[in-house]
Amino acid sequence: MLRIAVPNKGSLSEPAVEMLREAGYRQRRDSRELVLPDPDNDVEFFFLRPRDIAVYVGAGTVDVGITGRDLLLDSESAAVEHLPLGFARSTFRFATTAGTMTDVAQIAGQRVATSYPVLVRTVLGDRGVEPAGVVRLDGAVESAIRLGVADVIADVVETGSTLRAAGLEIFGEPLLRSEAVLVRRSDVAVPAGLDVLTRRLQGVLTAREYVLMDYDVPLTLVDAAVAVTPGLESPTVSPLHNRDWAAVRAMVRRDQTNRVMDQLYDLGARAILVTSIHACRI
Numbered sequence: 001m002l003r004i005a006v007p008n009k010g011s012l013s014e015p016a017v018e019m020l021r022e023a024g025y026r027q028r029r030d031s032r033e034l035v036l037p038d039p040d041n042d043v044e045f046f047f048l049r050p051r052d053i054a055v056y057v058g059a060g061t062v063d064v065g066i067t068g069r070d071l072l073l074d075s076e077s078a079a080v081e082h083l084p085l086g087f088a089r090s091t092f093r094f095a096t097t098a099g100t101m102t103d104v105a106q107i108a109g110q111r112v113a114t115s116y117p118v119l120v121r122t123v124l125g126d127r128g129v130e131p132a133g134v135v136r137l138d139g140a141v142e143s144a145i146r147l148g149v150a151d152v153i154a155d156v157v158e159t160g161s162t163l164r165a166a167g168l169e170i171f172g173e174p175l176l177r178s179e180a181v182l183v184r185r186s187d188v189a190v191p192a193g194l195d196v197l198t199r200r201l202q203g204v205l206t207a208r209e210y211v212l213m214d215y216d217v218p219l220t221l222v223d224a225a226v227a228v229t230p231g232l233e234s235p236t237v238s239p240l241h242n243r244d245w246a247a248v249r250a251m252v253r254r255d256q257t258n259r260v261m262d263q264l265y266d267l268g269a270r271a272i273l274v275t276s277i278h279a280c281r282i
């Protein structure tokens, strides 16, 4: 039975549970449940703090887990990234009082507050920058400068509104681009059932990322239309009752839907229909 760790709180929790539900797994009804067997799918879920998940996976007490790339790198555990999951996207950035710093080199001799001290020390070490100290805080890191425990912060930034509200400004390149990831141990045999979990999660990712596009096109234009919608492998081309026309079906990236429809219409395609993919195996 594959043992899967799932975040029990924070930004990762709800989308992780939603993704597992879409992948056909049972999910808990009560947020106090810590362990949830799903015998029909031969897996068992453990609800753990997001920061602890890489630690458990690295120790081998659970087989795989969902966590953030930033939390994984900060954990120093033996767990490795197995599959990026496309949600909880953020950047990890340095920030300080607006208008005071422009370059990471200026952190030399300054105090840095963060919830990710390992990540910060690694990045500064790689760039040869020696801070006066790294102060580890649990959260609300944006207050550390105003309250006088640090000169610079390093934190998760999504929209940037928390930083703006605190009168801070990012500087330098991002330390990291993070998102939720499935992690596993790299130095042990692939656990039984991981291939099924991976295919199911990839199915959810594909269903989210792609739509199905159907359209009719004159036979003379099929090749040109297929060049616009090459699909993942090869689009389906079917005959129509009117023998001068064909029907084409192809998968198209969701974020390209309108651009592709415009292009097909200009080319001469008609009856262009877009439908969502409910589930798939590629």
Ligand SMILES: Nc1ncnc2c1ncn2[C@@H]1O[C@H](COP(=O)(O)OP(=O)(O)OP(=O)(O)O)[C@@H](O)[C@H]1O
Binding pocket: 009, 010, 011, 012, 050, 051, 067, 068, 069, 070, 071, 088, 089, 090, 139, 156, 157, 158, 178, 179
């Ligand atoms: N605003 C955000 N947007 C996207 N991802 C975020 C955001 N805040 C945190 N994360 C991601 O969530 C993970 C951290 O989860 P964690 O539960 O420790 O913190 P949290 O979501 O800030 O929860 P809390 O602060 O309520 O404990 C990291 O991978 C981080 O990149």
Ligand SMILES: O=P(O)(O)OC[C@H]1O[C@H](OP(=O)(O)OP(=O)(O)O)[C@H](O)[C@@H]1O
Binding pocket: 138, 139, 140, 141, 142, 155, 156, 157, 158, 159, 160, 161, 162, 163
């Ligand atoms: O760029 P934004 O869209 O503003 O999001 C980034 C903020 O979100 C998270 O904070 P959270 O609300 O989890 O509080 P915390 O600092 O106590 O973790 C993160 O730590 C940042 O502070």
Ligand SMILES: [Mg+2]
Binding pocket: 139
């Ligand atoms: Mg937080």
